[in-house]
Amino acid sequence: MAVVPEPTTSRRVTALDVAREVGVSRATVGFVLNNTPGQTIPESTRERVLRAAERLGYRPNSAARALASGRSRIILLVLPDWPVEFRMRDYLDEASLVLDKAGYSLVTYTRHPDQAARPLWESLNPDLVLGTLPFSSPDVASMLACGVREIYPDPDRPDLPDVSLAFSAGPELQVDHLHERGHRKLVYAAFTETRASSLVIARHQAASDRARLLGLATPDLESVDYRDDSPDVAVRRWLDAGITGVVAFNDDVAAAIASAAVRAGLRMPADIAVIGHDDSPIATMFVPALSTIRIDTAALGRGFADFVLHRVDRRPLPAPRTSPKPTLVRRETS
Amino acid sequence: MAVVPEPTTSRRVTALDVAREVGVSRATVGFVLNNTPGQTIPESTRERVLRAAERLGYRPNSAARALASGRSRIILLVLPDWPVEFRMRDYLDEASLVLDKAGYSLVTYTRHPDQAARPLWESLNPDLVLGTLPFSSPDVASMLACGVREIYPDPDRPDLPDVSLAFSAGPELQVDHLHERGHRKLVYAAFTETRASSLVIARHQAASDRARLLGLATPDLESVDYRDDSPDVAVRRWLDAGITGVVAFNDDVAAAIASAAVRAGLRMPADIAVIGHDDSPIATMFVPALSTIRIDTAALGRGFADFVLHRVDRRPLPAPRTSPKPTLVRRETS
DNA sequence: CTGAAAGCGCTTACAG
């Protein structure tokens, strides 16, 4: 267990303290602690430095390190304004872990809705800023002025791979399942507030491609708002149009649709089938329980971290990884 | 709109650049940009500095500032591992805004479940770390070693006010409402994973105090897990014990209970009444729609920010603020 | 009213 060093003098332990303790120079301490390549430190010295640092409870001052090296080793992920995926937590946990091993810290951040507060990249000096949507040009200018050297998505390099949760296997599985259950006319449903998000667009696209492959009509992207009667209106309209299968962007959307179906006295899946995405708590709590897709968020998080390390450390991207396979969780609405 | 300065040389603009542009010293630039008290800068100089900084797109290097001043102006809020309140977003948005005006940035952070990654306070050097639960002593030691000067909750100062979302008016309103509807035996329900959290304990306490005041028996704190049949078991047991009113920690818990009630063929509120807390989306989507409590999270967020500024800047705490009043949203389960 | 200068704690060529 860590012992608080010298509780009387609250001065922080610096590399100089460690150097003096061991009897080497400040630079040598830095070399062993940072594993600086190209330096050949005798094993005994290395050992003594490591032990002294441990004993004194030395923690490098990250501000000093950032100032001297020009790199903060902070990765900033800007999250969208709307409620984020239920599974995002696992995803970020896993990504943090991989990045941490490489010496980077992942900070997530949701901007104030009316952008009133200064953006976090001004006070954090991150090496890389990632967003789920392209940044506005004032934002990009602000990042550049703050010394951010890597921005993603990069307006100048639209070719970069997408590393969000927008992988296509989930939507494909949703469509496959409804098709298999005999549904021929489908619709893709999202919430109004998120319908323009890249994630919704990407998933709808994947579902559409799959439908076409199966010889079905392209499912329209329709948006509803759970706070008004738009789900009820939509369900009625869909039934009139002969649509019997609803591919929902996530479980919350599925719940809003299923909710309207219950209120309309419809039976699921006999009258209408609904399938969500993410396997979040609401899917099991809802009555009837919602069919959904479970995805391997941890694997996706690792993929995200690999991408980040590629950008900041020029590490090679791991071989075209086989996307983790999502699994169908069939419950009562399909 | 910001103009990216000198796109050819990617060197960042520094205070020295601004000083040279205006023809003053580097120190003067700092004085006007920081509004340093005790310095009397002629209005004309001030104007010129401000304009030059704007024109050149100057952003102070936060690492250099932190190193020189010994303060990072970063506030780190450590969030619990379990899914956080739906309303937390508004709360944090508002708090960020207030803190930003005072020159501080709020960073939120959820630790990796198995604490495998280095904690974020090591790379951020925050001035203040706040948690929703007391920190372990290794954590506290680590923060101290990293130069964190303020920690909350503070093991040495247990007298400090609670600034979390644990204010008592919500639970009181829940109890009042069920009492008014004729329920005499109540239970307090939470999810198993969060039952030990300070927020659950505080809200249960508030509900208990209120029940006692009304002459009711103290509601037990019972925990359920939506992933198994524990809600079904609990509901049956409660009915056998003559309990007809369920005070749920939040709307998710309320949904899990209501879900079990529907499966058991019970009618709400005739057989059993359930009231949630937070007015989250699930409360309106669930069938039947859940009664709940709506709280003024923005006001709470401001209170949080005031508390933070009291700690880091020694600002006086605003007068004992009258807690914002929560409102009852009665729907179909009570 | 303003500037010269020391110092924050690191990293990183560069010399030995």
Place this chain on the structure above:
DNA sequence: CTGAAAGCGCTTACAG
């Protein structure tokens, strides 16, 4: 193999 030294871009007493 190791150390002396410059420098990162600020803040902050201190002198004028």
